[in-house]
Amino acid sequence: MALFDMRLQELHNKLNAKELSVKELVDASYSRIGATEPAIKAFLTLNEEGARAQADKLDRQLQEGAERGLLFGLPAGIKDNIVTEGLRTTCASQFLSNYNPIYDATVVSKLNAAQSVTIGKLNMDEFAMGGSNENSRFFPTRNPWNTDYVPGGSSGGSAASVAAGQVYFALGSDTGGSIRQPAAYCGIVGLKPTYGLVSRFGLVAFASSLDQIGPLTKNVEDSAYVLQAIAGYDRMDSTSANVDIPDYTSALTGDVKGLRIGVPKEYLGEGIDPRVKEAVLEALKVYESMGATWEEISLPHTDYAIATYYLLASSEASSNLARFDGVRYGVRADNPDNLIDLYRKSRSQGFGPEVKRRIMLGTYALSSGYYDAYYLKAQKVRTLIKQDFDKAFEQYDILIGPTAPTPAFRIGEQVGDPLTMYLNDICTIPVSLAGVPAISIPCGFADGLPVGLQIIGKAFDETTVLRAAHAFEQHTDHHKRRPQL
Structure with missing residues (x-):
């Protein structure tokens, strides 16, 4: 864990x-996985042979003095809905249990x-649909702070792996809060970039107008480094934004x-755990x-966000x-009677x-007949x-509130109540609908x-979001605490 704390x-x-050496980093990562994975269950597929071969190659480059990339030699985990050539990508679904991408x-x-x-590839709610990781078709991931509790979702495997010290950073995807909420539950940093800043090409689609890939890290500086590496225009993604990429670390x-901070009253009202509200108010102090200065504001249509999100x-x-x-790919049902039966059974x-x-x-x-009324x-x-x-960003630089209305809940506690589960995203969903960036940090x-x-920012203003988050870290030590596994 000494290496992981760096x-x-x-x-x-x-x-x-x-x-x-890179080999030492990779060895430490797999050693930690071996020690903690029975309790956490963050990974669906390990890439041990490929990772060790890559480590040997990079160590040779290190000795030769070759040019080194931004994240040179650093072990990373990838959420299992992001395709990896030759490395199984399942979306935590039985449907893709045999899928090995070709790109x-x-x-x-x-x-x-x-x-x-x-x-390796990290566990998740099936096709990114869920907020607790209990919807994985293989097994649920557990929260490193207390293994009786959920790690959040859908990027629960990514968050738990970083929190447990198995990898130095991970990639997740966020549709309605699936990076930020598990980051909050696991006590790490999770960044949802502006929609279009990071390419979605190769992300197995859930909701194309909302999905966004982002980093999960131990601290804000690490998040800036990873974002620097993955942000940028991609002609393979029709929703990719062709914008200049600043130096986020600067x-x-x-x-x-x-700094002018707006605090939406809807994010601290009914349904917010008093302990969460107290932590947010202490952060504002x-x-x-x-x-910095802050004022209470209103985002009046927040009450409609969950219904809007789940329809769209x-x-x-x-x-x-x-x-x-x-x-075309994935698992096929055996012995169908005809083509329609094949579709139905599969x-x-x-x-x-x-x-x-x-x-x-x-x-x-x-x-037909319901499209206008609902969609x-x-x-x-x-x-x-x-x-x-x-309207809020006309007066304020950032908005601040809780990431989730409560801390993590026990495994099995809400799995039979989808509506209660959906309400856990009340603070993150409006941000996704607006397409603006937001980061979750421990408070x-x-x-x-x-x-x-x-911390929520203006579109493509990740620099201000990161600056505000990093400044908070410099005056607190919440991000330095580690779960005792």
């Missing part, structure tokens, strides 16, 4: 000085170019004097002590998951209950939610479980 920059410097996602290619080492000045996301999922039919056997629930909801919302109406409300954020603990602070 920042990525510190590890990078030690590698450059030849005080440390890399753009973000994986970028990590390879930065010379990081892929340790924003980490620690100075937030004069820290910002005041650094010279389920509709897009219904369309995107139509490609899984038992014909999808019945391949998809889990939550995926089926969302496909049915989305198909209903898109059906079109939801798109109009989405515009109103985005306008709430646009306290409740009964030994981490509490997350969510």
Whole structure:
């Protein structure tokens, strides 16, 4: 764990000085996985042979003095809905249990170019549909702070692996909060970039207008380094934004004097655990002590966000998951009577209950006679939610609130109640609908479980979000605490 406690920059410097080898980092990662994986269950597939071969190659380059990438030699985990050439990618679904992609996602290619080492593929809720990791068709991941509790979802494997010290950073995907919420539950940093900043090419689609890949790390500086490596325009992604990519690490000045903070009253109202609210208010006092100012504001359409999200996301999922039919790839049902029977049996056997629930909801919302009443109406409300954020950012630099309304809950506690589970995303979903960036950082603990602070910024203004998050870290030590496994 001594290596794991180092920042990525510190590890990078030690590698450059030849005080440390890539092999040592990879060995430490697999050793830690061996010790903790029986309790955590974060990984679905390990890449041990490939990772060790990559480590040997990078160590030779290190000895030869070759040019070193931004993330040179650093072991990383990849969420299992991001395709990796020749490395099984299942989306935690029986449907893709035999799927070995023939290409890399753009973000994986970028990590390879930065010379990081892929340790393996991380567990998740099936097709990214869920907020607890209990919807994985293989096994649930557990929270390193207390293994009786969920790690959050859908990127629960990514968050738990970083929190447990198995990898030095991980990639996740965020549709309605699936990076930020597990980061909050596991006491780490999770960044959802602006929609379009990071390529979605090679991310198995859930809801195409919402999905976004981002980093999960131990601290904000590490998050800036990983974002620097994966951000940028990609012609393979029609929703990729062709914008200039700044130096994100240069924003980490620690100075937030004069920063104007808006605090949405809807994010601290009914349904928010008093302990979470207290932690957020204490965080605001820290910002005041650094010279920032804050005021309570309103995002009036927040109450409609969950209904809007689940109509839109389920509709897009219904369309995107139509490609899984038992014909082109994935598992095929045995002995069908005809083509229609093949579709029916393959999808019945391949998809889990939550995926089926969302496909049915989305198909209903898109059906003739209901499209205008549900899907079109939801798109109009989405515009109103985005306008709430646009108006707030006319006066404030960032918005702050809790990442999740409660700390992590016990495994099995909410799995039979989908509506309660959906309400856990009340603070993250509006941000996704608006397409703006947000980061979750640790801001306290409740009964030994981490509490997350969510910092929301203007579109493509990740620099301000990172600056505010980093400054908070410099005045607190929540991010330095580690679970005792």
